[in-house]
Amino acid sequence: MGAVTSSMAAKFAFFPPNPPSYGVVAEEGTGKLRMTGVAKKDNVDVLKVKTKRGNEIVAMYVKNPVAKLTMLYSHGNAADLGQMYDLFSELSIHLRVNMMGYDYSGYGQSTGKPSEQNTYADIEAVYNCLQESYGLKEEDIILYGQSVGSGPTLDLASRLSRLRAAVLHSPIMSGLRVMYPVKRTYWFDIYKNIDKIPLVQCPVLVIHGTADDVVDCSHGKQLWELCKEKYEPLWVQGGNHCDLELYPEYIKHLKKFIIAIEKSAHLINESMPSTNQTENTRNSVDCQPRESTYQREKSRSSTDQREKPRASIDQREKSVTSIDRREKSRKSMDYAEKANNNAEQPEKARNSIDRFGVIMRSAVLCNIDCFKPVGAKV
Template sequence: MQSVNSFFTNAQQQISSLYGFQDALLYQPNEPDTARTIVQTPDVFHMPYETITIETPDNEKLHGYLIKQINRTNERETLVFFHGNAGNIGHRLQNANLLYRTCNINILLFDYRGYGKSTGAPSETGLYTDALAVYNYVRKRNDLNQQKIFLFGRSLGGAIALHLASHLAQMNATPPLYGIVIENTFTSIPDMAKRLFQVTVLDYVPNWCYKNVYPSLGKIRHIKAPILFLSGGQDELVPPQMMEKLHEECKSSKKQMVIFPDGQHNTTWLSHDYTNQIRKFLAECSTLIETTSSASSASCSS
């Protein structure tokens, strides 16, 4: 009996520790240690931009950059960039510059609450609130093509983008999303915990014991917008099998998985053919919209 009691006591302690340290393990806004004080601007790569502040319904202020193409700004696609769990938007500028130059798109970069120069502290509910606030901000910009708004999410950002896309799908929001691109993201935090810690007791821990869940696998089933899955074959953090599972469970009629054999978790975007795959996806989204519009016009005239 003592050994049984000991087992349950140890299990309780592990679960309690897991809950208490979850935020510290998941959210890394102070990595590197200057990430809350130094945020580079797009000037570093000579990109034209405006600094924006987006206020959330719970009164947090999100700091961001809207990087716009100089020519025909309102004809271009606009990417809303959801970054990973560490650093700030300044650390994504090299990536943004590559996309800006090769895909000829506008890019909105923003920091979640508690990251960079944004106020507050991160939490799952809070980051979902941030995502919707940013989306609503983009939808109010008259200088952006509202038919060509798409989401990009990497790692934790992928989970946030999928939540937003799922929410919009269930609300039948119009205009619909142009598309979604997710890269090296996970099926859920409980699945990641089992992968990272490999503690037997975690197999029996229900999701309600987790402070952060990000249940992307369930949410992706609601998404009907075109979606591109970019997976690093050598991802050392998120098992590529999780991306495969997300792709498998996605119900969108326009979905594609691209695997970069040598891509690691944070370097897949440097892989050969990476931007070409995104450009190809955007061209297909454009064709899809034109086809849908033509079909709608024909239906109305008949």
């Protein structure tokens, strides 16, 4: 039965670029691996990781010295690491995270053949590598799944009780649901994300284009509705399946999400139960979902607003008691200087996002229509 499912998956879900867009060579003397066909960068590690199904997959780890979190990215079905190289580098800079990307079995320079079960083994092997080779904990990691990549992402996320967060980019409810409007899950379906999303304990951000003609936006919306801990979704108006990175709101919203996740660290540390307790809660029918990250953000903003009047009263009292006019004048000048500095910040942010868009326009993120059955016209 499992073999039949994997066979179906290989027929309509996987389209590795042929030939691969990059190669892997070992440097003379050091033996360190590097990718050919892309710009060499000192902050990028190239790895080969063994999976429990016997395949050797290629991964790349982009280091950011100021990063607190690491994003494990599962790409779409028509791309490989060479095509995603620039995107990973830019995301690492803009989001201030370490980035780990990998090629599924049969993609790029990874060995084996693409299949649903292989992708599950692939992401698990890379996740274990992050823990063993880079010393990361479960709560230091954000899983990111694009299109088909939402399958291995949600499979792993549904089994990790302390995962920091997950991002679903143009996700699918299941493989069969992309092609047919079925209302139930069949045994031969693949990537049954719709059944796994309620098991995910961490905050989930869903990003989907409203004009997606490959995976309808209803997939993203349905998955978001089923999330246990929702974060404010991003429905990109006019966005299609392979161009969401070109919209300014994409990087802005993603960055906002990462910042919110970083700020939630103290909440996680204070309320985190033991592993056994977490599993018991996860299996309990009566478990209550945690307050969503989105709601915590709104609550925190409300608290900040209440604090402002109190600060204002304190300032007025200090002004009444102060008799040094020169001090007041100096403070006024300092305030004006800060206002000028603040006015410069939006301009810097806008220029940074514009640069991101220019780089992404030159990247090849998807080279064919996804989920086309073999033999179908592209």
